[in-house]
Amino acid sequence: MxxxxxxxxxxxxxxxxxxxxxxxxxxxxxxxxxxxxxxxxxxxxxxxxxxxxxxxxxxxxxxxxxxxxxxxxxxxxxxxxxxxxxxxxxxxxFLCKKRRNLIQNPRAEQEFNGWEIIANGGDKWVVEGIFEPHPNEKVQKNFVTSYHLCKKSQLIDLEKEGYNPSFMDQFQPDIKISDWYAPRYDCSCKYEICVELLNQAKGTIQTFAPETVYIEQWNDNQWRQMTHVFQKYGKGARYIRFTHGGKDTKYWAGWYGIRLTDSCVEICPEVDT
CATH class of the missing domain: 1.20.1280.50 (Monooxygenase)
Structure with a gap:
């Protein structure tokens, strides 16, 4: 062969x-x-x-x-x-596509649904129609505080909102917060806000807690905005705790304290902040 x-x-x-x-x-x-x-x-x-x-x-x-x-x-x-x-x-x-307000019920349209009341002083929190037009025409209601401290909070679970741990750790996208507040023109009041980035054990990674804002009686009655952007906060961010509130400083019965509405927490592109 x-x-x-x-x-x-x-x-x-x-x-x-x-x-x-x-x-x-x-x-x-x-x-x-x-x-x-x-x-x-x-x-x-x-x-x-x-x-x-x-x-x-x-x-x-x-x-x-x-x-x-x-x-x-x-x-x-x-x-x-x-x-x-x-x-x-x-x-x-992808950040643009997923971008949305992570705060539930930010404009008081569903009373206090989504919020945890952690201080309910004086005559307690109430929801009222806005007394002064808001820059965002969609806003028609606001939360109103009383004559002792009123505070409420939301805890945002980033993974449940679609931002998984590896994504947060690798890219550390900007986290933009904003809050609108307004006084009554005839009563002095104060406003407080504290926003925390938390790890898996709910330990604090970074905090935004500016000084308390005091507004005098006979003011301009206008809406004001508080904003902040968390950047380069490191690995481990898993939750965001958003807390705000205030009171009137005349101690008048009823609801003469600070008004709050249109709160917002967004995960957004760096170039947009």
Missing amino acids: KRKAMGTTQSSSSKRATSSGSAALTLFSIPVEILEEVFLNLPPNQVVHVCRLVCHEWKEVADSEALWRERCRREGYHLRVPSKIPRDWRLFY
């Missing part, structure tokens, strides 16, 4: 492998412009968790700045300051 020279024949399994490789090459060698358009019409999570794992070429397109910048444009996620360019357009896109 004659021996066949080495390298002159190809086994059937080798032929199948070559055929399979050629088919894969044909399947995945799609012009970048077409591939990008396909990805732009797929759910974003599918692009990240499925498409980018197919091959090196698909991964490059799925990770490209151009893809996510175009996705932002098409879905209306614009930079507030055009000169501030995101370091990561994909991160910017």
Whole structure:
């Protein structure tokens, strides 16, 4: 029996492998412009968790700045300051897409649903219609304090809200808080706020607790906004505790204390804060 020279024949399994490789090459060698358009019409999570794992070429397109910048444009996620360019357009896109107020019932539309009352002094908290138009025309109600300290709080579980621990630790996205408060023109009052970033054991990582705001009698009766942005707070943030309140300082029976409404906690892109 004659021996066949080495390298002159190809086994059937080798032929199948070559055929399979050629088919894969044909399947995945799609012009970048077409591939990008396909990805732009797929759910974003599918692009990240499925498409980018197919091959090196698909991964490059799925990770490209151009893809996510175009996705932002098409879905209306614009930079507030055009000169501030995101370091990561994909991160910017997902933070914009998930962005929302994490405070429940911020405008007193559902009475005190979602809030924990931790101090209920004087004639206690009440909900009333706004007496002075708010900058946000959607706001029609506010919480009102009495003549002894009134405070309420919410605890936000970041993981339940869709921000898992690895994401929070790796990216440490900006956490923006805001709160609107207003006095009655005929009564002096005070306003307090404390917002804490907490770890898994609910230990404090970082705190925003500005000095108490005192407002004199016969004031301008206008809405004021308190804002703060938590940045570079380190690993471990798992909860946010938002607490605010106040009282009138004349000790008048009824509800002459500070008014509160439209509280907000957002996880947002760095360039937007």
